[in-house]
Structure formats: structure tokens, C-alpha cells
Ligand SMILES: Cc1cc2nc3c(=O)[nH]c(=O)nc-3n(C[C@H](O)[C@H](O)[C@H](O)COP(=O)(O)OP(=O)(O)OC[C@H]3O[C@@H](n4cnc5c(N)ncnc54)[C@H](O)[C@@H]3O)c2cc1C
């Protein structure tokens with residue numbers, strides 16, 4: 001089946017089986033390996049991407065479900081070769097250790113900050129409850145998101 | 156969605172074609188948060204999926220004087236963003252605790268109800284508000300009360316080829332207080348071990364009327380009508396509620412499963428009733 005969608009601001013058209021997982025479409029067919037597969041069952045959030053600006057798990061999304069939509073992955077966050085404030089804050093606040101969970105956390109956090117530019121620590125925790133990290137113990141991740149929020153508010 | 160290769164998915168051009176495809180044995184696919192997980196785990200092996208998640212007839216929320224009609228393919232996140240939680244705060248309480256944000260963006264109310272899980276969270280407000288399920292199929296449309304639609308774990312009154320089109324959610328009279336408490340294994344994520352939702356009509360501290368729905372303590376979500384009746388005329392104070400805890404526990408018919416032994420659920424269910432004390436305005 002031919003599907004077309006916007007991927008990180010660029011229009012793409014691909015010929016894929018309609019049931020191909022968005023995760024495989026991104027990683028294997030389109031070579032965007034920033035999006036990670038953890039559990040493959042909706043439990044870890046490592047595969048989070050944005051579809052029409054909202055978070056979705058690419059391991060539980062079929063190609064046909066993004067036909068005609070806008071998809072944003074971690075690769076689409078950089079602007080003019082510069083790290084996105086969220087990426088910068090994750091590095092500075094030590095929100096990254098092995099880094100496997102990081103793209104998922106950043107994409108989920110990106111969706112949060114768009115809706116709520118000044119979240120409380122509790123709101124950040126609640127929002128990220130679907131993302132698992134085996135390394136950091138979460139505190140640094142929450143701090144990273146709050147720091148990014150500050151960067152983004154300050155412009 | 157199996158590692159071995161993608162499952163076949165067909166996107167019907169309209170509702171009629173969707174019904175014909177489901178009649179032929181296709182399994183409806185809305186958000187996929189249950190379908191894809193179960194196919195992957197090998198629990199389900201449908202011949203093909205019929206993607207109904209974007210059919211206009213199943214989308215949208217329509218508000219009327221006496222209630223709201225909610226399309227089956229409306230997602231949990233869309234419900235939260237709509238005016239519905241303002242009108243019916245019980246939906247806010249329940250939906251904010253359903254999964255995590257991405258699951259709420261993907262999962263639909265129709266998928267949650269069609270699953271007929273005793274722990275299906277949206278069933279709690281639907282039982283409390285005595286919603287109706289509007290179906291459409293090869294023989295036309297039907298409308299059933301939610302309690303007649305859900306038959307048992309994973310079992311509904313849907314006939315071959317029928318799908319859920321929408322839900323009719325009547326607004327209750329007066330301004331009941333809303334309560335929801337869900338006990339789960341991991342915060343915010345996944346299935347209730349047990350849950351209690353309630354609507355309570357108060358006059359000062361006296362309970363005028365009450366509706367209680369319990370999740371995950373019986374083969375279906377259940378209303379505790381005996382306890383509801385006994386609550387009428389009581390005050391919302393500990394001494395008045397405590398004698399009813401055992402009665403609430405006795406309404407349960409838990410099934411021991413991986414999510415917790417049934418003695419635990421029965422005892423814990425009774426104590427849940429005391430949570431209603433939080434509805435007292437002076438202690439809020
Ligand atoms: C990580 C995770 C966390 C979760 N947390 C919760 C939770 O806290 N509470 C909770 O209740 N559930 C939870 N779920 C379960 C699931 O997300 C919900 O049940 C969701 O509402 C299902 O909707 P869906 O659109 O994704 O359904 P789908 O997976 O698309 O479909 C589910 C079933 O319903 C059928 N179906 C779908 N739409 C229709 C229709 N219109 N007519 C007839 N049949 C239909 C399908 O054929 C299938 O049998 C969770 C799931 C995951 C993976």
C-alpha cells in the first residue's frame with residue numbers, strides 16, 4: 001500500500017504493508033534509528049513519537065494509521081544544526097546515562113511542554129509515567145524537563 | 156504486528172464497507188492498544204483487521220440538552236480535552252488515570268468497551284451514568300443499556316458484523332459529587348486491581364442518593380445497588396459508612412488472577428467505601 005505522510009517536516013511517500021509497525025517503518029525502511037524499541041508492547045515508552053503533535057507509541061502503531069499525518073521523531077528536533085533545548089537540558093542535567101530511553105522521554109516531554117510550558121515537578125512525573133528508565137532513577141529526568149521548560153520560556 | 160510479519164489491515168472507505176468487512180470475519184481496529192498487544196503476544200490471530208479508527212460516523216462528540224453522544228472512535232485524550240469532563244467530572248477523574256499520555260492519545264472509548272474487561276476504566280462512568288451503547292451492523296442499528304451490552308470478561312452483545320458506533324451518555328439530574336479510586340500495580344499505568352467510582356448527591360452532609368460502580372472485582376464491572384440504597388439518608392461520616400463496608404465487600408465476585416488474590420480484593424473493596432468521606436466539603 002502507498003502511504004504518504006510528513007516526516008520531520010518533509011513529505012515522504014512509501015510503499016509498505018498497511019500493518020507494518022511505524023517503528024519498523026522509521027528504523028528499517030527510512031533509516032531513522034533514534035526511535036528505540038524497548039518492550040514492543042506499550043509498556044516502556046522508548047518508541048514514543050509525535051503524530052499530529054501528540055504522543056504515540058510507534059511499536060503499537062501501524063503504517064496505515066499515520067497515512068496523511070505529521071510525524072515528528074527525535075531526529076526532527078534539531079534546528080539549524082543546534083540541539084533542541086530539551087536535548088541540551090537532558091545532557092546538562094544528567095538525564096541521560098545509557099541513553100536508550102532518552103528519545104522516548106524527550107518526545108513525550110516535548111508534547112508536554114507544548115501544552116504546558118511551565119509544569120510542576122508532579123505534572124512532569126505524571127506525564128512521563130508511561131516512560132521507563134533503568135539507569136537514572138527519574139529525578140534527573142524530571143530536572144532536565146524543568147530546565148528545558150525554563151530555557152524554552154526564556155527563549 | 157507479529158515479529159514474523161505485519162498483520163493484514165484493510166481501511167474501508169465508509170461505514171457500510173466496514174460492516175461488510177467485519178461481517179466477513181475482520182476484526183475491528185481502532186487505536187490498536189489492545190489489538191496489537193494481543194496479536195503480538197499470540198493471544199489473538201485474526202485473519203485481518205478493519206481500521207475503523209478514522210470513520211467520520213464513529214468520531215466526534217455531540218452535546219444535547221439531556222446528554223452527550225460520544226463516537227466510539229473518540230480517544231481518551233480527546234474526551235479529556237472536550238467539554239465532557241466539565242459536564243461530568245467523573246470522566247476527568249477516570250480518564251486522567253487511564254494509562255499514560257500516549258496510551259490516552261491512541262486508545263478509544265469504543266475499544267475499551269468492546270474489550271469488556273472487568274477492569275476497563277471507562278466502563279465505570281458508563282455504568283454510573285447508565286449509558287447506552289449504539290451499535291450498527293448488517294441488520295441496522297441497535298441501542299442497548301451498557302449493563303446489557305457487557306456480558307462477561309471479553310464478551311459483549313455484539314452480533315456478527317456489528318460494531319459500536321457511539322455511546323449515549325445521559326446527564327444525571329442535580330449536581331452529584333464524583334469519586335474515583337483505582338488501586339493498581341504500577342502508578343498511572345495499566346489495569347486496575349480494583350476500583351470504585353461513585354456519584355453522590357448530597358444535601359449538606361446527608362446522602363440524598365448514590366450510585367456505586369466497582370471494577371475488577373467480578374466478571375464484569377458491577378453496580379452495588381444494595382449499598383446504594385442503604386446509603387440514602389445516611390450522613391457522609393465514618394460511623395454511618397463503616398457498617399456498609401462488609402456489605403460492599405459481599406457484592407464482589409472476584410476471580411483470582413495474576414493481578415491479586417481475591418481475599419485481598421474483597422477486604423480492600425469494603426474499605427474503599429470510606430474513601431467517599433473525601434467528598435465532604437469541609438475535609439476537601
Ligand atoms: C500500556 C497500556 C496501558 C493501558 N492502561 C489501561 C488502563 O489504565 N485502563 C484501561 O481500561 N485500559 C488500559 N489499557 C488497555 C487499552 O489501552 C484500552 O482498553 C483502550 O481503550 C482500547 O482502545 P483501542 O482503541 O486501542 O482498542 P483496539 O486495540 O483498537 O481494540 C480493542 C478491541 O475492541 C474492538 N473494537 C474497537 N473498536 C470497536 C468498535 N467501535 N466496535 C466494535 N469493536 C471494537 C477490537 O476489535 C478489539 O477487540 C492499556 C493498554 C496498554 C498497552
Ligand code: FES
Nearest residue numbers: 038039040045059
Ligand atoms: S517499545 Fe513501544 S512502548 Fe516499549
Ligand code: FES
Nearest residue numbers: 097098133134135
Ligand atoms: S538512561 Fe538508560 S534506560 Fe534511561
